[in-house]
Amino acid sequence: MEDVAAFAGVSRSTASRALNDDAYVSAAAREKVLAAARDLGYSPNQAARSLVTRRTGAIAVVLSEPEDRLLDDPYRAAVMRAGYRELADVGRQMVLIFSDTREDLSRTVRFLEGGHVDGALVFAPHRADPLPKALRLLRIPVVFGGQAAGIRRGVHVVDFDNEGGARLAVEHLVAAGRRRIATVAGPQDQSAPIDRLAGWRKTLLNAGLDPADLVEEADFTLSGGANAMSALLARHPDLDAVFVASDMMAVGALRTLDAAGRRIPEDVAVVSFDDNATLAPAMDPPLTSVHQDPREQIHAMVETLMQLLQDQNLKPRQQILPVSLAVRASS
Amino acid sequence: MEDVAAFAGVSRSTASRALNDDAYVSAAAREKVLAAARDLGYSPNQAARSLVTRRTGAIAVVLSEPEDRLLDDPYRAAVMRAGYRELADVGRQMVLIFSDTREDLSRTVRFLEGGHVDGALVFAPHRADPLPKALRLLRIPVVFGGQAAGIRRGVHVVDFDNEGGARLAVEHLVAAGRRRIATVAGPQDQSAPIDRLAGWRKTLLNAGLDPADLVEEADFTLSGGANAMSALLARHPDLDAVFVASDMMAVGALRTLDAAGRRIPEDVAVVSFDDNATLAPAMDPPLTSVHQDPREQIHAMVETLMQLLQDQNLKPRQQILPVSLAVRASS
DNA sequence: AGCCGATCTGGGAGCGCTCCCAGGTGTGGC
DNA sequence: GCCACACCTGGGAGCGCTCCCAGATCGGCT
Numbered sequence: 094m095e096d097v098a099a100f101a102g103v104s105r106s107t108a109s110r111a112l113n114d115d116a117y118v119s120a121a122a123r124e125k126v127l128a129a130a131r132d133l134g135y136s137p138n139q140a141a142r143s144l145v146t147r148r149t150g151a152i153a154v155v156l157s158e159p160e161d162r163l164l165d166d167p168y169r170a171a172v173m174r175a176g177y178r179e180l181a182d183v184g185r186q187m188v189l190i191f192s193d194t195r196e197d198l199s200r201t202v203r204f205l206e207g208g209h210v211d212g213a214l215v216f217a218p219h220r221a222d223p224l225p226k227a228l229r230l231l232r233i234p235v236v237f238g239g240q241a242a243g244i245r246r247g248v249h250v251v252d253f254d255n256e257g258g259a260r261l262a263v264e265h266l267v268a269a270g271r272r273r274i275a276t277v278a279g280p281q282d283q284s285a286p287i288d289r290l291a292g293w294r295k296t297l298l299n300a301g302l303d304p305a306d307l308v309e310e311a312d313f314t315l316s317g318g319a320n321a322m323s324a325l326l327a328r329h330p331d332l333d334a335v336f337v338a339s340d341m342m343a344v345g346a347l348r349t350l351d352a353a354g355r356r357i358p359e360d361v362a363v364v365s366f367d368d369n370a371t372l373a374p375a376m377d378p379p380l381t382s383v384h385q386d387p388r389e390q391i392h393a394m395v396e397t398l399m400q401l402l403q404d405q406n407l408k409p410r411q412q413i414l415p416v417s418l419a420v421r422a423s424s
Numbered sequence: 425m426e427d428v429a430a431f432a433g434v435s436r437s438t439a440s441r442a443l444n445d446d447a448y449v450s451a452a453a454r455e456k457v458l459a460a461a462r463d464l465g466y467s468p469n470q471a472a473r474s475l476v477t478r479r480t481g482a483i484a485v486v487l488s489e490p491e492d493r494l495l496d497d498p499y500r501a502a503v504m505r506a507g508y509r510e511l512a513d514v515g516r517q518m519v520l521i522f523s524d525t526r527e528d529l530s531r532t533v534r535f536l537e538g539g540h541v542d543g544a545l546v547f548a549p550h551r552a553d554p555l556p557k558a559l560r561l562l563r564i565p566v567v568f569g570g571q572a573a574g575i576r577r578g579v580h581v582v583d584f585d586n587e588g589g590a591r592l593a594v595e596h597l598v599a600a601g602r603r604r605i606a607t608v609a610g611p612q613d614q615s616a617p618i619d620r621l622a623g624w625r626k627t628l629l630n631a632g633l634d635p636a637d638l639v640e641e642a643d644f645t646l647s648g649g650a651n652a653m654s655a656l657l658a659r660h661p662d663l664d665a666v667f668v669a670s671d672m673m674a675v676g677a678l679r680t681l682d683a684a685g686r687r688i689p690e691d692v693a694v695v696s697f698d699d700n701a702t703l704a705p706a707m708d709p710p711l712t713s714v715h716q717d718p719r720e721q722i723h724a725m726v727e728t729l730m731q732l733l734q735d736q737n738l739k740p741r742q743q744i745l746p747v748s749l750a751v752r753a754s755s
Numbered sequence: 756a757g758c759c760g761a762t763c764t765g766g767g768a769g770c771g772c773t774c775c776c777a778g779g780t781g782t783g784g785c
Numbered sequence: 786g787c788c789a790c791a792c793c794t795g796g797g798a799g800c801g802c803t804c805c806c807a808g809a810t811c812g813g814c815t
Contacts, residue, residue: 094801104765109803117763136537140480141801144471145770151519151540170501177522186535188482189520191508204517206467209482315706375646425771435795440773448793472771476800757815764809772800779794785787 094137101129112137143208152185152398153210155201157192157217157224166313166341167369169216171387172238176214179388179395185211192224202227212398214391217242218283234401236394240284249401251393251412255285255366258383258416259292262336262364265381265418267300271334271362275307277321277346279338286313289338289366307332311342318342322349334362334424340369343380347423362424378422385416425468432460443468474539483516483729484541486532488523488548488555497644498672498700500547502718503569507545510719510726516542523555533558543729545722548573549614565732567725571615580732582724582743586616586697589714589747590623593667593695596712596749598631602665602693606638608652608677610669617644620669620697638663642673649673653680665693665755671700674711678754693755709753716747 098108103122110118111126129135143149154176156169173189180187188210192201201224205213212234217224225241225248236249266274276293279286290308297304309324311317318337322345325332337343343365347357355361357378365373368384393412401407429439434453441449442457460466474480485507487500504520511518519541523532532555536544543565548555556572556579567580597605607624610617621639628635640655642648649668653676656663668674674696678688686692688709696704699715724743732738 105801106765106803107763110764113803117761119763122763136534136539138475138801139538139540140471140475141770142803144469144475144772144801145803147770149471173504173520174522177520181528181531186540187520189504189508189518191505197512200512203467207470208467209470209517436771437773437795438793441794444773450793453793469771472800473773475771475802476773478800759814760812762809762811764807766805766807768803768805770801770803773798774800775796775798777794777796779792781792782790784789 094135097126097129097133097135100133101125147208148211149209150185151188151210152180152395153188153190153205153213154180155190155192155205155213155215155217155224157201157215157219157222159193167372168367168387171370172216172391175388175391176395179391183395183399195223198224198227202231205233206231212236212402214238214394214398215241218285220282220284234398234405236398236401238390238394242284247409249397249407249410251390251397251414253285253385253390253414254416255288256292256295258366258385258418259289259336260296261416261418262366262381262383263293263296263300265420266334266336266362266364266424267296267302269334269362269424272302273307273329273332274302274334274336275309275325275329275332277318277325277335277337277342278308278310279313279342281310286338293336311338311345313339313342315341315345318345319349320345322346323353326350326353326355332361334364337363337365340365340367340372340380340382343382344372344376347376347380358422358424364418364424368419373419374421376423381421381424382419383416384419385414389414425466428457428460428464428466431464432456479542479733480540481516482519482541483511483726484519484521484536484544485511486521486523486536486544486546486548486555488532488546488550488553490524498703499698499718502700503547503722506719506722507726510722514726514730526554529555529558533562536564537562543567543733545569545725545729546572549616551613551615565729565736567729567732569721569725573615578740580728580738580741582721582728582745584616584716584721584745585747586619587623587626589697589716589749590620590667591627592747592749593697593712593714594624594627594631596751597665597667597693597695597755598627598633600665600693600755603633604638604660604663605633605665605667606640606656606660606663608649608656608666608668608673609639609641610644610673612641617669624667642669642676644670644673646672646676649676650680651676653677654684657681657684657686663692665695668694668696671696671698671703671711671713674713675703675707678707678711689753689755695749695755699750704750705752707754712752712755713750714747715750716745720745 094108095105098105107122108126111123177187190201214236216238218239220242222242225244228235239252241248278290281287294304309321311321337346350357350361357363364381366383368382373380373382425439429436438453439457442454508518521532545567547569549570551573553573556575559566570583572579609621612618625635640652642652668677681692688694695712697714699713704711704713
């Protein structure tokens with residue numbers, strides 16, 4: 094920078110001000126500095142800058158999930174992409190972190206602690222995940238996507254209304270005259286699927302229907318959904334609707350139903366959760382699904398984090414984003 | 425760090441050496457420092473460290489591709505994941521960068537130039553992509569995954585043997601007695617699909633078969649594959665085999681063939697490319713596919729980059745990784 | 756004319772670390 | 786017993802930047 098300043102005929106300080114477009118720089122000086130920087134191919138050293146400013150301009154996006162799940166989970170892919178965009182829009186660089194094994198945990202903590210990033214957006218759906226608790230001890234601003242495992246208060250969370258979404262789905266089925274409404278639930282060690290199952294159960298009870306024995310748990314995969322559907326069908330050949338806790342599992346359920354000769358939606362109506370843009374409308378028949386927008390979630394998370402960066406004492410916020418029902422041919 | 429040193433009763437220098445486990449520190453001193461660091465909850469400031477060492481410990485993985493493609497491209501997802509792992513294994517942090525629009529280009533260049541990372545692994549499959557050329561001007565070590573657009577020499581590349589893979593596929597079909605072997609090619613503005621198409625053509629000619637009019641180009645998507653297959657079937661109802669340039673397109677082709685009443689492999693044999701672990705074996709029938717391992721590619725790229733970090737003058741290397749044919753029921 | 760405040764500039768200090776160098780201590784060989 | 790050479794330690798310098806402060810310049814107002 095010294096060189097640039099000399100080349101432009103000004104002092105280091107003035108060059109710095111021009112480069113960071115601070116106030117109190119004459120237009121002439123600013124232009125000379127900018128021209129010099131261009132001619133000399135200069136770009137400021139970020140390490141030096143963040144050493145004194147104590148901020149890096151980078152934000153971590155932490156995905157704490159088993160490895161295999163990330164590969165074919167389209168929702169996570171959307172989160173990465175949206176995270177990148179939303180952060181870029183506020184001039185921040187995304188640093189992706191996959192935290193899976195226990196060994197990753199300490200690495201992740203060390204990284205977040207090391208001053209590489211100014212804050213973190215954390216997705217840790219599993220209730221037993223030790224990461225959220227470990228993060229509490231750090232002085233780095235964190236916003237969680239979905240409920241933080243084992244922590245109820247004092248953290249910033251942006252979640253979707255999972256229970257409300259399930260209610261929408263089941264009410265829709267009840268209104269269509271369905272009486273034997275089963276569900277393929279997601280893993281009950283995560284809060285989102287727990288809430289979805291609860292919503293299904295409550296809504297059935299409200300409608301005077303009996304949920305007993307109409308639940309089958311699966312692992313959010315295609316084959317898991319297919320197997321769960323088989324089990325349900327074996328126990329209750331007369332079921333006339335099913336609420337599936339994710340699109341991917343619904344694809345599996347669809348296959349099973351098809352193989353069992355059930356017409357959809359005539360014999361069995363299907364409603365799922367996620368409304369994944371590439372999956373849900375592409376099925377045969379297109380899936381009715383509870384719509385949640387990853388971009389919207391990330392946007393809210395970034396917004397909260399930016400405020401947190403301004404004011405560390407921002408009082409903890411639990412944002413619950415509304416969901417809607419995208420009705421298609423499967424119901 | 426000063427505090428840690430004081431607490432441990434040693435000097436700043438000794439503390440630094442202990443923390444970086446340099447040579448020439450007594451075991452006693454090292455332990456005292458480590459204990460002090462633990463007790464004080466100290467973690468070194470990375471900005472200060474990289475200011476003097478001139479390295480950050482971070483490596484960028486740049487994906488230069490249209491946004492929509494990343495979401496459902498399982499190969500890219502595997503690349504991200506493998507990149508994270510392989511880099512973690514050599515003690516480096518991955519910084520993911522999506523570079524799509526032209527506006528992203530300058531942002532990407534600025535970022536890579538800013539000293540945030542020590543090197544970059546770049547995937548830029550499109551021939552018209554301006555990124556590779558822009559990167560040439562930077563003094564940052566770069567290794568390309570797949571051919572770099574518009575650059576033939578002077579860069580480090582780790583690619584798969586696309587043409588050889590296509591040859592394997594077609595030779596397999598010829599050996600099985602197929603005579604009318606069509607192809608669903610990928611976008612011809614990328615080198616991988618170009619090479620695959622060339623391999624198909626050459627192998628047909630070598631076998632004394634006529635490739636004329638048996639090509640249909642598609643965009644690597646499921647629906648693109650389905651449409652291309654329809655077009656081929658319309659022109660050549662008598663085709664008895666098809667080489668599809670990606671698994672995803674093959675899934676589409678399978679649907680079209682099924683809808684047209686063709687039995688697979690009896691009427692039409694299908695061979696695809698990628699051998700995606702979740703997709704290819706899960707199809708009905710399971711797909712014969714040319715196997716390429718993203719992990720292997722990333723591994724080679726990381727290895728080359730690490731050498732490049734040691735020795736900037738490493739002579740440019742073009743590594744072509746071999747592929748194999750995973751034979752399954754579709755052929 | 757004189758003064759005051761707004762605008763602009765340059766130098767100094769220091770962010771937290773690593774590296775170099777000078778010096779101290781111990782150990783083995785002659 | 787003394788030197789040479791390992792091994793270990795502490796202080797100083799400096800990485801490239803931003804921020805603070807003191808001072809300079811300039812216009813506008815009394």
